[in-house]
Amino acid sequence: METILKVTRENQQGLRVSLAREFAAELEREIGPVRMDSVVRRNRALQASGDIHCCASHDFCDANMVMHQAGVNLGLRDGWGLSCPECEDEADLCCDCQLERNLWNDAWQVAFWSDLWRTVDGK
Numbered sequence: 001m002e003t004i005l006k007v008t009r010e011n012q013q014g015l016r017v018s019l020a021r022e023f024a025a026e027l028e029r030e031i032g033p034v035r036m037d038s039v040v041r042r043n044r045a046l047q048a049s050g051d052i053h054c055c056a057s058h059d060f061c062d063a064n065m066v067m068h069q070a071g072v073n074l075g076l077r078d079g080w081g082l083s084c085p086e087c088e089d090e091a092d093l094c095c096d097c098q099l100e101r102n103l104w105n106d107a108w109q110v111a112f113w114s115d116l117w118r119t120v121d122g123k
Contacts, residue, residue: 005075007099015074015103020110022070024117031060040120043112055112067104076100 007015028036042056057063071080081104087093093101115123 016106019107026070
C-alpha cells in the first residue's frame with residue numbers, strides 16, 4: 001500500500017523548500033531549459049516592477065498542474081492543493097485543505113524569489 005504524505009502544521013515549513021525545488025525541476029521537464037531561462041528573466045522583470053503575484057511560467061504551460069505534479073512526486077495525495085469535496089466554499093476551507101493551500105502558496109513564493117535555482121545571465 002502506498003504511503004501518502006499529509007501536510008501538517010509540523011511539517012509544512014519543512015516541505016515548502018522541497019516542494020519549491022521539485023516544482024522547479026518539474027517545470028524544467030515540462031518546458032525545457034531554454035524556456036526556463038526565459039521564465040527567470042521575465043520573473044526578474046516582474047519583481048523589478050513590483051508585480052510579485054504573477055509568474056511567467058504560465059506563459060509556457062499550466063504551472064498549476066506542474067505544482068500539483070511536484071507535490072504528487074513528493075508523496076502528497078493526488079488532488080492535493082485543491083479543495084476536498086467537503087469544502088464547498090473557498091472562503092471556508094477545512095484545516096487540511098488550508099494547510100495544503102498555504103504550502104502551495106509558500107512553495108511558489110520560495111521558487112519565485114529563488115529564480116527557480118537557475119543561473120541566468122551570470123546571476
